[in-house]
Every structure is written in C-alpha cells, then in structure tokens.
Amino acid sequence: MAAMPCRIESTAEPRSTTAEAPRPLPEALAWIEDEMLAIRSAGLERPHRRREGRQGAEVRLDGRTLLNFGSNDYLGYAGDVRLTRAASKGSCAEGFGAGASPLVSGHSRAHEALERAIARFLGVEAALVFPSGFAANTATIAALVGPDDFIASDSLNHASIIDGCRLARARVGVYPHRDLIALSALLDSARGARRRLIVTDTLFSMDGTIAPLAGLCDVARTRRAMVLVDEAHATGVFGDRGSGLVEQTGTADGVHVRVGTLSKALGAAGGFVAGGERLIQWLRHTARAWIFSTAHPPGVAAAATRAIGLVEQEPDRRVGLRGRADDFASRLRRAGLDIGGTESQIVPIIAGEPAAAVALSEQLAAAGFFVPAIRPPSVPRGRSLVRASLSWLHDEPDLRRLAAALAAHAR
Numbered sequence: 001m002a003a004m005p006c007r008i009e010s011t012a013e014p015r016s017t018t019a020e021a022p023r024p025l026p027e028a029l030a031w032i033e034d035e036m037l038a039i040r041s042a043g044l045e046r047p048h049r050r051r052e053g054r055q056g057a058e059v060r061l062d063g064r065t066l067l068n069f070g071s072n073d074y075l076g077y078a079g080d081v082r083l084t085r086a087a088s089k090g091s092c093a094e095g096f097g098a099g100a101s102p103l104v105s106g107h108s109r110a111h112e113a114l115e116r117a118i119a120r121f122l123g124v125e126a127a128l129v130f131p132s133g134f135a136a137n138t139a140t141i142a143a144l145v146g147p148d149d150f151i152a153s154d155s156l157n158h159a160s161i162i163d164g165c166r167l168a169r170a171r172v173g174v175y176p177h178r179d180l181i182a183l184s185a186l187l188d189s190a191r192g193a194r195r196r197l198i199v200t201d202t203l204f205s206m207d208g209t210i211a212p213l214a215g216l217c218d219v220a221r222t223r224r225a226m227v228l229v230d231e232a233h234a235t236g237v238f239g240d241r242g243s244g245l246v247e248q249t250g251t252a253d254g255v256h257v258r259v260g261t262l263s264k265a266l267g268a269a270g271g272f273v274a275g276g277e278r279l280i281q282w283l284r285h286t287a288r289a290w291i292f293s294t295a296h297p298p299g300v301a302a303a304a305t306r307a308i309g310l311v312e313q314e315p316d317r318r319v320g321l322r323g324r325a326d327d328f329a330s331r332l333r334r335a336g337l338d339i340g341g342t343e344s345q346i347v348p349i350i351a352g353e354p355a356a357a358v359a360l361s362e363q364l365a366a367a368g369f370f371v372p373a374i375r376p377p378s379v380p381r382g383r384s385l386v387r388a389s390l391s392w393l394h395d396e397p398d399l400r401r402l403a404a405a406l407a408a409h410a411r
C-alpha cells in the first residue's frame with residue numbers, strides 16, 4: 001500500500017564523499033583491532049546501512065530499493081505524514097529541543113498530553129515518558145529492585161531488560177523461555193529475598209512468540225511477586241483497542257508495571273512506563289534515566305500522541321496485519337520452513353549458523369527483499385535467523401512473493 005505523499009520541502013542531500021580509510025588506532029586503543037578481528041572471524045561483523053528517504057512498504061538502503069521486512073513500523077505510521085505534521089506543529093509551539101530533564105524544566109505540555117493519552121489508552125492511572133524504551137526498561141527495573149532482591153527473567157528477554165537487571169544489582173534467575181514451572185521454582189528458591197520481580201517481554205522480538213501472561217500472573221499472585229512486562233512489539237498490534245497483549249489477555253489486574261515504546265507500531269520515538277499513580281510517583285523520584293536525561297523533543301511527544309489517536313481510529317490496520325501474518329506463517333510452515341513458534345507479525349526463518357543467516361539474507365536482497373540476518377548475541381548460538389517483520393503496508397502479493405523467495409532459498 002502506497003504511503004501518503006509528504007508535502008514538506010526536504011533539504012538538499014549532502015554530496016556523497018568517498019569514504020576515507022580510518023586512521024590507525026592510538027596504542028591505548030589497539031586492543032579494539034584484536035577484538036574486531038575475533039568478531040569478524042566468528043562471522044558476527046555487523047553491517048552499517050544507510051537509508052535514504054522515508055520508509056514504507058519499500059525501503060532504499062545503500063542505494064538499493066527493497067521490499068522492507070526489516071523495520072518495526074508494524075502499522076505504517078513511521079513514514080506517515082500525519083505524524084510529521086503533528087511533530088512540526090508541536091515543535092513550532094514548544095521549540096525543538098526539550099532543553100532539560102523532565103524533572104527540571106523539560107516536561108512540556110506536549111509531554112503532559114502524551115502521558116495522559118498513554119494512561120487513557122492503556123486504562124491505567126498514570127504514565128511516564130522516557131527518551132527511549134531502552135531507558136524506560138533499565139531505569140524502571142533498577143528503581144524497583146536492588147541488591148537484596150531477586151529478579152526472574154525469561155531467557156529470551158530483550159537486551160534492555162537484561163541491562164536493567166544488571167543495573168539493579170539484584171540476584172537474577174533466568175528461566176527457560178515461557179516455562180512457568182521453572183519460573184515458580186526459581187521464585188520459591190528466592191523466598192528470602194526482600195522483593196521478587198518477574199520481568200518478561202509480552203511479544204518476544206526475535207522469535208515472535210507470546211508470553212503466557214495469565215499463568216505468569218497466577219504464579220506471581222500466589223508468591224506476592226511484582227510483574228513488569230515489556231509491550232514494545234505488542235503495542236498497537238494486539239488487543240481490541242490496540243493497547244497490547246495485557247489488554248488482549250485480560251491480565252491488567254495482575255500486571256503491575258507496563259513498559260512500552262513509542263518507536264515501533266506507533267512510528268514515533270521514546271519509551272513509557274504505565275501503571276498506578278503511586279508507582280509513577282515513585283519512578284519520578286528514583287528512575288535515573290528520567291531524572292538525569294533530557295526529555296525527548298516536544299514535537300516527538302506530539303507525534304506519538306497523534307499516533308495513539310490513529311491506532312484508536314484505525315483498527316483495520318492491526319486486524320489486517322494480524323490476519324495476513326497468520327496466513328504468511330501458515331504458508332511458510334506448509335512449505336516446510338522452520339519458523340519456530342511464532343504467533344505474531346514477527347516471523348523468524350531459522351538458518352542455524354551465522355554464515356547461513358547472512359547468506360540467506362543476501363539471497364533475499366538479490367531477489368528484492370530486505371530481511372535482515374539476526375545473529376548472536378541477539379539470538380542463542382546455533383539459532384541465527386532472518387527475521388521478517390511484517391507491516392500493514394505489505395499487501396497480499398508482497399507476502400506471497402516473499403514466501404515464494406523464502407521457499408526457494410531457505411533450504
């Protein structure tokens with residue numbers, strides 16, 4: 001589906017310059033050469049791509065136009081001119097930069113409106129906006145638990161949750177992916193801890209699976225553990241109102257802390273935490289990435305508020321996306337491809353070793369599709385994959401063509 005045209009004048013592209021060879025490293029940094037060599041020899045060097053223009057169903061990367069299956073723009077709002085307009089209006093009203101931490105003077109009317117919109121959208125008392133979802137996770141986990149406490153964390157949780165656990169300096173027990181029996185045993189083994197916290201993605205970003213939220217909340221309830229969930233990939237896509245998997249599974253009463261991002265289906269930027277007013281008040285006093293980091297630009301907050309309105313007004317997008325994702329996954333399974341246990345718009349095609357995933361991604365690019373290779377440490381060893389992130393912008397013929405290309409190359 002074609003994106004709406006953007007009528008805002010764009011500035012001229014800088015003339016491309018030929019890349020100069022990097023200068024040799026100073027002696028004190030020479031160790032970087034050895035470490036990079038090790039990364040290269042393990043087949044784990046990461047490309048640094050350049051995108052040109054707005055993204056949509058297609059993306060122009062490093063001079064090639066490809067069908068875009070490598071973005072979290074699930075509802076097609078990232079390139080939507082309605083967000084651009086809201087951002088411009090917000091920036092004109094409040095200036096571009098926030099200028100200070102929200103605690104000092106960075107919290108603008110646009111941020112206030114966004115926090116109210118998030119709270120209403122999720123049906124909770126209050127919300128707090130962070131410069132990124134990554135910061136929201138790290139700061140919130142470290143504000144809830146400390147060295148005398150225990151965290152139970154799913155083995156496939158996102159890096160920002162893992163880093164939040166490290167920052168908290170709590171004892172961490174990692175339970176096998178979605179294994180509620182192991183989770184219960186872990187919590188029981190930590191009865192002496194001052195506080196116990198369960199942390200999980202609701203929709204796992206690498207394999208497209210969904211956390212067993214109802215069972216997880218039961219486990220927490222019987223053990224008086226806190227529950228923090230990260231709805232980064234579910235916001236906008238799941239739930240009748242589009243607010244995520246907590247809504248879809250009816251687990252709002254059992255989930256104490258909801259973290260999310262404004263940067264994926266909402267097409268904007270920033271992260272949030274939502275829950276009870278008292279919880280949010282606690283975070284305003286303790287969440288260091290909120291206290292000690294400049295608020296994100298007011299125009300970005302205005303765009304995110306607009307995106308929440310669009311999610312509410314345009315349910316067809318999430319319904320259409322989920323239906324097409326189900327059909328796509330069935331088609332790949334019928335073709336005999338290993339796509340793990342995906343239940344969502346995130347469809348991994350397991351390739352095994354890093355080199356196999358990179359080769360598959362390159363073959364798909366040659367056939368006109370951007371489907372990035374995902375390798376350790378983003379996924380466990382031996383489980384490198386290419387990840388197709390589906391968007392409402394993809395139509396049936398796009399998905400049929402990708403399925404055919406995967407069937408031809410992923411063997």
Ligand SMILES: Cc1ncc(COP(=O)(O)O)c(C=O)c1O
Nearest residue numbers: 132133134158205232261263270
């Ligand atoms: C599960 C999960 N949580 C948090 C984040 C961080 O969100 P943000 O991109 O807003 O920093 C991401 C994204 O990259 C993610 O996949």
